[in-house]
Amino acid sequence: MxxxxxxxxxxxxxxxxxxxxxxxxxxxxxxxxxxxxxxxxxxxxxxxxxxxxxxxxxxxxxxxxxxxxxxxxxxxxxxxxxxxxxxxxxxxxxxxxxxxxxxxxxxxxxRFPQLDPQGREIIGPEIGQARFMEALGEGGHEVAVGPVHAGIIEPGHFRFLCHGEDVLHLEISLGYQHRGVERALVNGPGPRFLQHMQTLAGDTTIGHSTAACQNLEALSGCRVPAGALVLRAIALELERLANHAGDLGALALDVGFLPTSSFLGRIRGDFLNMTARLCGSRFGRGLIKPGGVGFDLDAARAEAVRAHLAEVFPQCVEAVELLWSTPSVVSRFERTGVVSRVDALALGLVGVAARACDVEIDVRQDFPVGAYAYSHIPVAVSQTGDVAGRAFVRHMELLHSEKFLTEHLTHLPGCATACGFQASPGNLAPEHLAVSLVEGWRGEICHVAITDEAGRFAAYKVVDPSFHNWAGLSMALRNQQISDFPICNKSFNLSYCGHDL
The missing domain is CATH 3.30.460.80 (NADH:ubiquinone oxidoreductase Nqo5 subunit)
Incomplete structure (x- = not known):
């Protein structure tokens, strides 16, 4: 299919x-x-x-x-x-x-063992015990981090098996706040379907909402107007700009390079504000709707966004290029957190993590739908598989997304952006299966919907790119010093909540 x-x-x-x-x-x-x-x-x-x-x-x-x-x-x-x-x-x-x-x-x-009201493990002690690898022998020790962290992030436990300062193995345990979203979607789509999709991973609102709506449209035979397809792609690339800029700024902060960190922290806000001009929400909530989009983009507003992008983007490029022109930053990034191409393929890594290992995969190129079916975006790859490679891929994707946005904001199709489709139970094809892939800013988002004989969801499966890529972070830490963890972790920047649905 x-x-x-x-x-x-x-x-x-x-x-x-x-x-x-x-x-x-x-x-x-x-x-x-x-x-x-x-x-x-x-x-x-x-x-x-x-x-x-x-x-x-x-x-x-x-x-x-x-x-x-x-x-x-x-x-x-x-x-x-x-x-x-x-x-x-x-x-x-x-x-x-x-x-x-x-x-x-x-x-x-x-996931972390779930408890019933009496405090007993629901899945049983033989399954519920968290079994960790152990470091044995002289000089071997373990360092436990989390699940509660000092920063404003969700809980996750990282256990480092070390010999001295060298990490032999990193074991990652997530799932401390399982929300049961997939279970809540059964017998849908219900009135809260889009709200669930928009909050699967809050920093990927556009990516997950687009994937979900594509499934509904496939199951209902709905044709989406060209104007809506272009606006969806514009929103998706703005989401990519904001998050890549934020990640590069955070990487700079982790190595103590404040000029790039400070500039990109502000510029990320500018990119988010461009999305807010499209729909009133900096994260794009309410923009993507089944059958189209929830807001029209007239020529005047498109020109305002394009002008803002033209003003801000050169500042973004200048701030990122400061990284590559500073030897101390480059030396800290290079040969840190290396994942080989062989390991990336074996683990099924996706998105930036895969492309940094010279694995040329991108849904926009390989499985194009909507505006990407006729407007090509080059695939950015690196051969090094290290922190520098992951930063370089983000840098190149910033450049490619800006070119795409400038072109499409300048030449908007003059047609409708919505078709009045409503996502309600019973109007989907009964006993069908639909698969929707979207290249989110982290990588491939996969949504699978299966309907029953009444046209309701018998099952709905979501695979966030983080689900594929956490194992890649573990591999990146092998034979590295434990002090390398912050920049390795930030170079992947994976989602806790997107992993645990």
Whole structure:
């Protein structure tokens, strides 16, 4: 199938579990990626409820998605030993549904153990205990950070296994504030559907809202006006500008380089204010709607945004170039937090983290929909896989996004931006499956919707790019000094809440 397309559920192959695993492994061996792996309850051929495994495989070079399924049963052969990018998906399936991936090398919960009103672990002590690796032998020690942090961030626990100052392994434990969003979406879309989508990860409001609306439009056969598609792309690139500028400023702060940090802290606010000019919200809430957008963009307002961008962006470029012209900053970035291309492919990294390792993947190029189908944005890559590489990719994407924005704000299509579509239960194609991919500023966002016989959501799966990339941060810290963690962590800048849905 193609991106943002719906197909009948009966068109998805249902294979025995062993054959399902073989097919997935062969696809990954031939350069496909595992965009999503999850369980969902569906009706089988006899009309009975059945828990089924689903895999969504992305074949980037062909722009094709492949969906496979299998009855979940009580257990199935684990994919992780031969396909490391499946490791977190399989742990989540085991934790949520009790389906065991036989042979998984490190089976433990994804989320912090949940307690009932009496304080007992809901998932049981044999599953709920957080088992951490241990550092044994002379000179070995552990450093525990979090889950409560000094900064204004969500809780997450980082445990460093060290020998002296060198990190042997970083173990990351998240899920302390599980919100149950995916569970809340079942039997929808309800009146709070868009609110859920806009707050899946607050810094990626446009990315997640776009992915969700593309699924609704695919399931309803709705055609989105060209004006709305262009405005969605403009908002998505403004979101990218704001976050990349903020990340580069934060990286500068972490190495004590205040000129770039101070300038980009202010300029990030300018980019957010441009989004506010489109819809009244700095984070884009209320802008993306099923069937189009919630606000029109007239020529005068588009010109005001374009003029503001033309004024601010040269200042942004100057501030970023200060990083590369300062030897002490460059020496701190280079060869710090290296992830090899081999590891990036094995772990299924996406977005900036992958492109910094010379993995040329980008949904805007490989699975283009909307304005990206006819307006190409070059893919920025680096070969170093280190903090410098991740900063360089962000720098290049700033330049590419600015060019895209200037062109489209100057030449807006003169057509409508909405079609009156309403997202309500029952008006979606029954017993269908839709997959929507969007290149958010962190990387590939994947939404999968499955409808029941009444046209309501039987299941809705969200894969934030952070879900793929946290393992990359662990690899970046191996054989690094523990003092390198702040800039390695910031160079990935992953989402806690986007990971835990």
């Amino acid at each position: 193609r991106n943002a397309q719906a197909i009948p559920l009966r068109a998805v192959p249902v294979l025995p579990a062993e054959e399902f695993c073989v097919e997935v492994l062969e696809a990954v061996l031939h350069e496909a990626r595992l965009s999503a792996l999850f369980c969902a309850p569906v009706k089988n051929e006899l009309g009975n409820d059945e828990l089924r495994l689903f895999a969504v495989l992305a074949e980037d070079r062909l722009g094709t998605l492949h969906v496979l399924s299998a009855p979940a049963g009580q257990a199935y052969p684990s994919l992780t030993p031969d396909c490391p990018q499946a490791h977190l998906f399989e742990r989540e399936i085991w934790e949520t549904w009790g389906v065991t991936p036989l042979g998984h090398p490190w089976l433990k919960p994804v």
